[in-house]
Each structure stands twice: as C-alpha cells, then as structure tokens.
Amino acid sequence: MSFSSIAAAARPRYGLSCALAALCLSYSLHANANTPPKIGGAPVTSVTAAHYYSFQPWASDTDGDKLTFSVSNKPLWASFDSSTGRLSGTPIPPANVGTFTNIVISVSDGTYRASLSAFSVTVRSLVNSPPLISGTPATTAAVSQPYSFQPAATDPNGLRIVFGISNKPAWLSFDSTTGRLYGTPGATNAGAYPNILISAYDGYFKATLPSFAISVTVTQASNGT
Structure with missing residues (x-):
C-alpha cells in the first residue's frame, strides 16, 4: 500500500x-x-436618629456556591452581617445625624463579585418629646395584704421606655420594664414611707410622677384579732 x-x-x-x-x-x-452571583434590593435611605435602621439585600447563585457579603463605607453606627448582607443599627443623636454616602454592599461566590449600586443613608434629627407618665398610686397598705401599683407611660417618638424609682420601701419590689411597684408588708414594716418617685426614661428625657407616700398600717385582720 x-x-x-x-x-x-x-x-x-x-x-x-x-x-x-x-x-x-x-x-x-x-x-x-462559573456563573457570577446576583444581588438586588432597594436600600432604606433615611432613618430618624434614635430609631432602628435595617436593610438586607437578596442574593442568589446559579451554581449553588456559598455566598459571602461585604460592605464599603459602612456608617460607624451600623453593624454588618457578612453571612446575610444585613446592614443595621441605631444612630444616636446628635453625633450620628447627617448623610452617610457611597455605601456599597457586595456579594461574592469566591470567584466573582456582584454589587448593588452605591447608596446613601440620611439620619434625620430627632425632635424629641419627653415620655408621658400617669397613674394614681394607693397611699395606704395593710400588713400581710398585697400592695400593687403600675403607672401608664407612652413615648411620643415611639422610643423604648425604662422605668426608675427613688426611695423605694425595702418590702416592695420594682419592675423597671413595666414600672410596677408591688409587695406585701410584714408586721415589722408598719409605718410611713414618704417621697417615693417613679419615673419613665426614653434614653433622652425623663418624666416623673408626683412624689407620694405609702402608710403601712396594722389592721385587725393582719393582727389576727
């Protein structure tokens, strides 16, 4: 061949x-x-100082790769979760009032990165009003009989209220979350307890009920007669 x-x-x-x-x-x-990941979402661009801010983008990856998030130009008052991409926090007035620009949240699959468009967050000034507190406490208590008083309180700005008390009688307990004053006096607690003050505090301003006194008396029932 x-x-x-x-x-x-x-x-x-x-x-x-x-x-x-x-x-x-x-x-x-x-x-x-490898297909690049995708990221999207509409960031919240304003918040009032002393109020909670939160934004979390969505992200997906066609290949099912593990995604990791990152952020550039994060405001100091905010925290960032690299597992979810969530940006959150509470700006404190007056230091954090202003506009925080050029924030960029990105997602990476280890090979490629995708980013949201840069955005800004404006922190508005807080025009704060003091909380409102009301209620009329009982001014007498009987030995061996439960005593309880809980004021009503609201905050015009929707801020969380914490209660405080001054000159609390030793036989009483106080709940700083609800403002409830409660307890049962014993025979040794008979007497007068003056100048008790219960207040509501929103982190910036305080409102206080008028001072009151509690007089603990021994009754026939508590004396066993």
Whole structure:
C-alpha cells in the first residue's frame, strides 16, 4: 500500500479524533464555567436618629456556591452581617445625624463579585418629646395584704421606655420594664414611707410622677384579732 493511500485512510480517523477532542474540551469548559452571583434590593435611605435602621439585600447563585457579603463605607453606627448582607443599627443623636454616602454592599461566590449600586443613608434629627407618665398610686397598705401599683407611660417618638424609682420601701419590689411597684408588708414594716418617685426614661428625657407616700398600717385582720 502506498503512503498516499495510508494517509487517505488515516485522515477520517484523525479528523474524527480532533472533532471528539474539541467536543470534549468544549463540554469540559462549559461544565466548569462559573456563573457570577446576583444581588438586588432597594436600600432604606433615611432613618430618624434614635430609631432602628435595617436593610438586607437578596442574593442568589446559579451554581449553588456559598455566598459571602461585604460592605464599603459602612456608617460607624451600623453593624454588618457578612453571612446575610444585613446592614443595621441605631444612630444616636446628635453625633450620628447627617448623610452617610457611597455605601456599597457586595456579594461574592469566591470567584466573582456582584454589587448593588452605591447608596446613601440620611439620619434625620430627632425632635424629641419627653415620655408621658400617669397613674394614681394607693397611699395606704395593710400588713400581710398585697400592695400593687403600675403607672401608664407612652413615648411620643415611639422610643423604648425604662422605668426608675427613688426611695423605694425595702418590702416592695420594682419592675423597671413595666414600672410596677408591688409587695406585701410584714408586721415589722408598719409605718410611713414618704417621697417615693417613679419615673419613665426614653434614653433622652425623663418624666416623673408626683412624689407620694405609702402608710403601712396594722389592721385587725393582719393582727389576727
């Protein structure tokens, strides 16, 4: 057999091998290709000082790769969760009042990164009003009989209220979350307890009930007669 006939017979096989190799290479490249992640969401762009701020973008990855979030130009008053992309915090007046610009939240699949458009958060000044507190406490208590008083309180700005007390009688307990004053006096607690003050505090201003006194008396029932 001549050389030319051998070459002619070999060409189809060689061409087929090349075609298969190219197909395998193309499939391999396609199978190993990584698709960039996607990220979206509309950031909250304003908040009133002393109020809670929160924004969390959505993100997805076609390849199912683990995603990690990052942030640039994060305001000092905010925290950032690299697992969820959540930006949150409470700006404190007056130090944090103003506009915080060029905040960028990104997500990465380890190979590619996608980012939201840069955004700003404006912290508005807090025009604060003191909390309101009301209620009329009982001014007498009987030995061995439960005593209880709880004021009503609200805050015009919607801030969380914490209650405080001054000159609390030792036989009474006080709940700083609800403002409730309660307890049961014993025989040794008979007497007068003046100048008790209950206040409501929103973190900036305090409102206080008028001072009151509690007189603990021994009754026939408590004396066993």
